[in-house]
Amino acid sequence: QKEVEQNSGPLSVPEGAIASLNCTYSDRGSQSFFWYRQYSGKSPELIMFIYSNGDKEDGRFTAQLNKASQYVSLLIRDSQPSDSATYLCAVNGPPGNTGKLIFGQGTTLQVKP
Amino acid sequence: AAGVIQSPRHLIKEKRETATLKCYPIPRHDTVYWYQQGPGQDPQFLISFYEKMQSDKGSIPDRFSAQQFSDYHSELNMSSLELGDSALYFCASSFSPGLATDTQYFGPGTRLTVL
Numbered sequence: 672q673k674e675v676e677q678n679s680g681p682l683s684v685p686e687g688a689i690a691s692l693n694c695t696y697s698d699r700g701s702q703s704f705f706w707y708r709q710y711s712g713k714s715p716e717l718i719m720f721i722y723s724n725g726d727k728e729d730g731r732f733t734a735q736l737n738k739a740s741q742y743v744s745l746l747i748r749d750s751q752p753s754d755s756a757t758y759l760c761a762v763n764g765p766p767g768n769t770g771k772l773i774f775g776q777g778t779t780l781q782v783k784p
Numbered sequence: 785a786a787g788v789i790q791s792p793r794h795l796i797k798e799k800r801e802t803a804t805l806k807c808y809p810i811p812r813h814d815t816v817y818w819y820q821q822g823p824g825q826d827p828q829f830l831i832s833f834y835e836k837m838q839s840d841k842g843s844i845p846d847r848f849s850a851q852q853f854s855d856y857h858s859e860l861n862m863s864s865l866e867l868g869d870s871a872l873y874f875c876a877s878s879f880s881p882g883l884a885t886d887t888q889y890f891g892p893g894t895r896l897t898v899l
Contacts, residue, residue: 715827717887766884769839770832770839771829772817
């Protein structure tokens with residue numbers, strides 16, 4: 672079992688809809704959780720990070736964290752074709768960790784016009 | 785805003801050759817991370833440096849070595865290259881490892897092809 676699990680997809684949504692991306696992790700001591708967007712052949716681009724239980728909103732993006740369930744999600748509102756990419760969930764270690772990130776396998780999102 | 789710089793962007797080598805990848809972190813970032821991403825794979829952590837000292841080590845082959853210099857740039861040295869080393873190599877930097885608010889920003893990557 673991978674330390675960080677994501678559904679590889681593809682997840683297909685129509686333009687303007689809400690895309691919901693999910694991620695589970697195995698290390699209960701993990702401190703912070705990250706969502707990166709990666710276009711094919713390009714580098715991961717930080718979308719959001721969250722470290723407290725609950726919701727965190729930034730524009731069209733909302734990250735949700737539930738540490739009891741070891742679950743983190745990303746909602747993308749008003750999805751656009753330009754949002755089509757692979758979304759990587761990443762987790763670091765407990766407080767005082769070295770900062771290295773453990774990535775999930777990524778979810779491919781397709782937004783259809 | 786200044787970003788992480790990596791060079792070269794593309795590199796083609798033969799088997800058993802050596803390669804050196806360079807990374808220049810965002811100004812004032814004192815921590816550098818190296819990741820390897822094979823085709824269709826997620827990024828895998830290789831090694832990290834904090835204040836010029838190795839801070840963590842992941843699945844990095846013994847054929848690879850790395851260091852961080854006094855100006856905080858880092859180099860990843862790869863020897864006896866194998867076909868399986870063909871991948872994207874990303875460098876990321878941050879300035880507060882271990883804190884909840886620490887975030888890593890990735891460079892554009894170096895695409896290494898081993899023939």
